Amino acid sequence: MVEEMIESFVESQGLWFAFVVLAAGGVILVAFIEKLISYLTRAALGLGVSVFSLAILFTGFEFDDTILALVFASGGLEDAALGTALGTALAIVGITLAVAAAVQPFSVEIPRDYLTLLVLSPLILLPLVLLGNLTAIHGIGLLVLFFAFLAYIVYMEHRRDVPVFRDTDVVERVETDGGVATDSGIEADGGATVHDRIEPILEDEFVRDRAYAGHIWLGLAVAALAGVVFGSILIETGSEIVLEETGVEETVFGATVITVLLTFENVLLTLEPVRRGIPEIGIGHVIGSVVFSVTGNIGFILLLADLNIGASVLYFHFPALLFVTALGAYVIKGREVRRWHGFLLGGLYVAYWVIAVAVFGGVPISG
Numbered sequence: 001m002v003e004e005m006i007e008s009f010v011e012s013q014g015l016w017f018a019f020v021v022l023a024a025g026g027v028i029l030v031a032f033i034e035k036l037i038s039y040l041t042r043a044a045l046g047l048g049v050s051v052f053s054l055a056i057l058f059t060g061f062e063f064d065d066t067i068l069a070l071v072f073a074s075g076g077l078e079d080a081a082l083g084t085a086l087g088t089a090l091a092i093v094g095i096t097l098a099v100a101a102a103v104q105p106f107s108v109e110i111p112r113d114y115l116t117l118l119v120l121s122p123l124i125l126l127p128l129v130l131l132g133n134l135t136a137i138h139g140i141g142l143l144v145l146f147f148a149f150l151a152y153i154v155y156m157e158h159r160r161d162v163p164v165f166r167d168t169d170v171v172e173r174v175e176t177d178g179g180v181a182t183d184s185g186i187e188a189d190g191g192a193t194v195h196d197r198i199e200p201i202l203e204d205e206f207v208r209d210r211a212y213a214g215h216i217w218l219g220l221a222v223a224a225l226a227g228v229v230f231g232s233i234l235i236e237t238g239s240e241i242v243l244e245e246t247g248v249e250e251t252v253f254g255a256t257v258i259t260v261l262l263t264f265e266n267v268l269l270t271l272e273p274v275r276r277g278i279p280e281i282g283i284g285h286v287i288g289s290v291v292f293s294v295t296g297n298i299g300f301i302l303l304l305a306d307l308n309i310g311a312s313v314l315y316f317h318f319p320a321l322l323f324v325t326a327l328g329a330y331v332i333k334g335r336e337v338r339r340w341h342g343f344l345l346g347g348l349y350v351a352y353w354v355i356a357v358a359v360f361g362g363v364p365i366s367g
Contacts, residue, residue, distance in 0.1 A: 046214025
């Protein structure tokens with residue numbers, strides 16, 4: 001496994017090198033997320049498709065968390081695997097959406113049916129949690145539901161009279177590579193095209209006028225996503241070694257640091273689009289990640305191992321997930337996501353953390 005090879009090499013170099021790897025991972029992650037946002041926006045333009053759909057496809061899949069959960073499940077650590085899935089869903093709203101709102105309040109208009117899907121997705125788990133014992137059959141059902149969710153998003157974006165997340169109503173007010181969005185899509189000269197309103201990048205010179213430019217941008221987005229995953233691996237590897245060597249890995253402080261580091265990618269994937277005036281990509285990441293965590297992620301886990309749902313999941317972790325997700329959807333529904341919304345969501349997540357540690361002895365954190 002690539003991550004194990006990297007970890008082994010970093011450990012052999014000593015603590016100083018772990019700090020270097022941690023810093024390098026952060027730089028790589030930021031750089032490739034910048035590129036991913038740029039490429040996704042241009043791919044949506046070139047292909048005439050929904051940037052929101054692309055955002056879900058490219059950022060809604062939690063590849064690193066899924067791989068980690070599968071490793072846990074295959075190694076007999078099914079409870080840890082389930083904790084990874086639930087922890088990711090909670091952190092997406094309680095940390096990433098909260099940080100984005102606290103740092104950069106924004107306006108966004110999301111269709112009610114998409115927000116309904118966000119609220120209902122954790123409820124899908126309710127009969128399974130009550131059932132207690134889950135098998136591969138349940139996993140297949142959850143995977144079917146996730147792909148049905150993707151199909152619904154693509155279908156609805158295609159059939160809407162005014163596609164909510166297509167280039168004409170999102171990209172025209174975007175400065176894709178830095179700065180903030182314009183108040184509207186109107187430029188001073190009154191005659192600029194959509195492409196003229198997008199801050200140019202070096203790749204434009206080689207791609208824009210080529211045949212199948214949209215497909216080229218899509219391919220570049222795949223490459224950027226690989227860079228994002230690689231940067232995340234470096235951050236995870238560096239942070240784990242630093243915490244091990246400094247002796248705080250098993251403490252509550254250590255777990256808190258791990259949570260912050262492992263959600264850094266998700267924070268950037270939500271905050272950067274908001275900062276650039278494309279909050280739809282950030283919200284697409286939030287919705288896609290939550291839905292995937294409670295359907296696709298757990299579905300993949302169940303293909304490898306059966307799960308027995310503990311009492312703490314039924315009476316505490318699952319209700320917390322329902323409440324935080326519903327509150328997050330309500331905040332987005334208001335169209336004006338304000339700074340105090342971020343502090344509220346973040347405060348609730350911290351309260352959940354404290355209660356979980358004090359009463360239940362642990363938190364199903366992401367990673």
